[in-house]
Amino acid sequence: MASQAPTGEAIDRLIITPRPLSDYRDMFLLTDADLTAGPILDCPGGASPFGAQVRARAGSVVSVDRAYRLSRDELAERVRRDTALTETWTAANRESFNWAYLGSPVALRRLFEVAADLFLIDYAPDGERYVAASLPTLPFPDGAFRLTLSSHLLFCYPEYFTYEGHLTGIVELMRVTSGELRIFPLVDTTGRPYPRMDELCAALAERGILTETAIAACSYLAGGDSLLRCRWKEPR
Numbered sequence: 001m002a003s004q005a006p007t008g009e010a011i012d013r014l015i016i017t018p019r020p021l022s023d024y025r026d027m028f029l030l031t032d033a034d035l036t037a038g039p040i041l042d043c044p045g046g047a048s049p050f051g052a053q054v055r056a057r058a059g060s061v062v063s064v065d066r067a068y069r070l071s072r073d074e075l076a077e078r079v080r081r082d083t084a085l086t087e088t089w090t091a092a093n094r095e096s097f098n099w100a101y102l103g104s105p106v107a108l109r110r111l112f113e114v115a116a117d118l119f120l121i122d123y124a125p126d127g128e129r130y131v132a133a134s135l136p137t138l139p140f141p142d143g144a145f146r147l148t149l150s151s152h153l154l155f156c157y158p159e160y161f162t163y164e165g166h167l168t169g170i171v172e173l174m175r176v177t178s179g180e181l182r183i184f185p186l187v188d189t190t191g192r193p194y195p196r197m198d199e200l201c202a203a204l205a206e207r208g209i210l211t212e213t214a215i216a217a218c219s220y221l222a223g224g225d226s227l228l229r230c231r232w233k234e235p236r
């Protein structure tokens with residue numbers, strides 16, 4: 001049986017990106033009130049400065065990523081390498097991306113460099129603001145977060161996450177969420193919609209989780225502008 005979540009070598013091939021608060025607002029339709037209404041979980045946080053930027057606005061965020069197992073220097077090197085790779089990769093696959101939003105490969109690299117630096121200034125593997133953990137197992141009590149955000153992992157890498165991995169990952173993200181879970185995007189890295197979405201949403205409904213899609217205020221990949229919103233049928 002295939003593993004339920006990426007492990008070992010496979011995970012090392014996933015890039016670690018630093019999307020900033022402005023992108024999170026657009027991906028997840030976040031309002032100013034959302035940022036300060038209660039504890040937020042960002043999983044995977046990657047090199048995003050989202051937590052640092054929300055804390056600068058008096059909000060509370062815990063960022064979780066399996067890459068936080070790396071030493072600070074190792075993580076900094078990976079993030080800088082992956083930021084450079086992003087420019088090369090998007091330039092080589094221009095037709096796949098939404099340049100009306102992203103600008104150009106150079107503009108994207110500039111944005112990511114600033115965002116990654118903001119992250120690295122704030123980052124410390126303290127087990128409080130930044131927690132090293134891997135889906136589908138999170139080290140938090142039930143309902144610990146009012147809002148959970150998950151960007152560019154689930155649905156993006158169907159070659160690494162099986163269907164069961166998606167189901168157990170979302171159920172675990174919901175276990176620690178009292179309010180709402182938002183996931184973006186719903187396409188893989190080639191822009192292909194997740195093929196088993198209807199089946200997945202039906203399986204979530206059987207577990208008391210309601211789902212609906214919404215149109216985000218951005219897309220990176222052409223056509224990839226939907227997010228998934230998940231709530232408990234019986235509020236917790």
Ligand SMILES: C[S@@+](CC[C@H](N)C(=O)[O-])C[C@H]1O[C@@H](n2cnc3c(N)ncnc32)[C@H](O)[C@@H]1O
Nearest residue numbers: 016017018019044046065066067134135151152
């Ligand atoms: C493309 S980055 C997205 C980071 C950030 N959310 C953003 O949008 O810029 C994907 C991240 O998922 C992390 N990751 C991969 N598998 C994971 C797992 N099973 N649990 C938690 N994080 C994981 C990787 O380390 C990587 O940092």
